[in-house]
Amino acid sequence: MAAPERSSRTVLVADDDALVRSVLRMALASRGHTVIEAADAPTTISAGRTHDVDLAILDISMPGGDAASTLASLRDHRDDRPVLVLSGAAKLPPELAAAGVEFARKPIELDDFLELVSALLADGEPPNTATPES
C-alpha cells in the first residue's frame, strides 16, 4: 500500500455493511484521513450536513432512502464536493450517472480505491475515469 498522504481530509463513508465501512475506514485512516461512517440514508444526509466533508463515498442500496435522493440531499447542502459511488452493481444507474459522480465496483483493490480517492480529493479529475473492475 502507498505511503500516507500529508494532508488530512474528511471522508464520509456510507455503506450498510459494517465490514465494508471498517475496511474503508482503516484504509483511509492509513492515509491520514478522518472518516465519518453512516449505515443508512438518513444518517448519511445528517452527517453530510453536520460535518465539513471533503469526499462522500456512497453505496447505492442503503436502508432509509435511495442513492439518488441521498445524493440530492447532500448536494443541496453543498454541491462542490466530489462523490464516489461504490457498488456491487455492474454499472452506475442512469439517474446517478447523470449527476456526475465517480463510480467504482466492489470488490475494488484497495490500492486502486486509495488512488481514486486521492485523485478525487485533489483539484484535478481522477486519473482514470474508466470503471475499475474487480
Added chain:
Amino acid sequence: MTVREALGGPWASHWVVWIVLFFPTTLMVLLREIATPYPEWWWSLVSAVVQHLAVGVVIFVGAALARRHWPILPLWFAFTLWAAAAVTRGLVGGALAHSVAGVDPEYLGRVAMWLLASTVWVPAFVYTFAQFDRRRLLMGSIESTMLELDVQRSAAHSTGAEVRATLSSAVRESLGPALADLQSSLEASRHSLDSGTVAELSMRIAQVHDDAADLLESAQPPQHDSVTRASVLRASEVEPRLPWANAGLVALATLSLMVPDVARVFGTVAVVEVVVATLCASLALGAIPWWWSRRPGQRDASSRPQRATVVAAVIAIGIAMYIMLNSGIDDTTWHGLVILPALTVSLVLATTIYIGAIVLADANTEADETLARLVSDLSRERRENDELVDLERQRLADLMHGPVQGRLAACVMALNFHATGDHDEDQARYLTDSVLEHLRAVSRDLLTITDADSEESSSPPNGGAGT
C-alpha cells in the same frame, strides 16, 4: 413458391423425376414400337432404355451447365431443356428403328409426339413434385412450430421455477461447497494468518463472488429448435379441390399421350374407343370427389380427404378397363388389351399429377399462412417467456446482490486489506472474525434463497449488505 421457383428449381432436373418417368415413357415406347418390325421383341425395350438414358444426359448436363449462371432456371430455359429432351427421344427412337428394323425413322412424327407429351406432362410433373416437396417442408415446419409453441406455452408456467431450480442446483453443487471450504480454511488458520494465505483466501472468495454473478446468467430454461420434413403420408392429407377442372386436365393429358400413337398403330376405331374410355373415366374422377366434398361432415378430422381421390381413381380405371375390353366399339379385343396398360398408367399419373398440382399449390398457400401465424405466435410466446425469465432473474439478482455478492465483495476487500499488513492485531482479528461471520451469513442466505422456490414473492433475507 412462385411458378418459376417450382419449374426452374431443383425439380426441373431432379433424378427422382427422371426415374419416375422411366416407367410410363417405357410403356409409351412399347406401345409405339408395336408397329416397328424389330427382329426381337426386346428391341422395343432397348429403344426405351436408350431413349431414357439419352434424355438423362441432355437434362442433367444441360441443367448443370445452366445452373452455373442461374440457381433457379428461367422458365424459357426449363421449357427449352425439356423440349430438347423430347427431340432427343424422338431422334434416338427413330435412329434405332431405322438402323435395327430398317424402317423409315419418321423423325418428324416421333419428335412431334414426344414434344406434345413433354409439353403437357413434364411441367405438371415438375410443378407437382416441387409443390409436394414444399408441402413436406411446410408441414414439418408447422408441426415443429406447434410443438415448440406447446413447449413455450407450458414453459410459461414453469420458466420461473426452472430458473430457480437451476440456481438451486448450482448453489448446491458449486457455490455451497466452495463457501464451506473457504470457511473451514479460514477457521483453521485464523490464528496464524500470513499475508500469502490471506491473499489466497481473498482470491478464492473473489472467484466465488464472480461465480455467483455467473449463476444468474446461466440459469436459463432449455430451448428446443428443430425442423424436419413431414412424412409423405402426412403431406398427402389435403382436401380435394376443383374436381371437375382436375378431371378435364386428366382427360386432356391422357388423350394427348394416347391418341397419336393409338391412331398410328391401331387406327380410328381404336382412337374412338380410347376417347370414350378416357372421357368416362374422367367423369368418374370429377364426380366422386365433387360428391365427397359436398357430403355432410366431410370436414371431420377423421375423414381422410385423399380417400375420395383414391376411390375415384380406382373406379375410373375400372370404367376405362370395361370400355376398352367390353364396349364393342373396336371389335378387335387385343387392341384394348395392349392399349389398356398405357391408358391405366396415364390415367393414374394424370390424376396424381394434376390433382397434386392444383391441390398442393392451394394447400401450400394456406400452409404458408398458417406457418406465418404460428411463427408469430411462437415469437410472442418466446418474448413473453423471456420477459418472465428476466423478471425471475431480476428478482433473484435483487436477492443475490446484497446478501450474497455484497457480502462476498466485503470479504474480498477485508482480506485484501488484511494482506497489506497495515493493521494492528485487534484490527486483524476483527477482519478475520467479520469475514468468517460474513461467509456464514452468505451460506445461510443462499440456502434461504434457493429453498424459497415455491415462494414467488419472498422478501430479501435480513441483514443483507447493500450493493
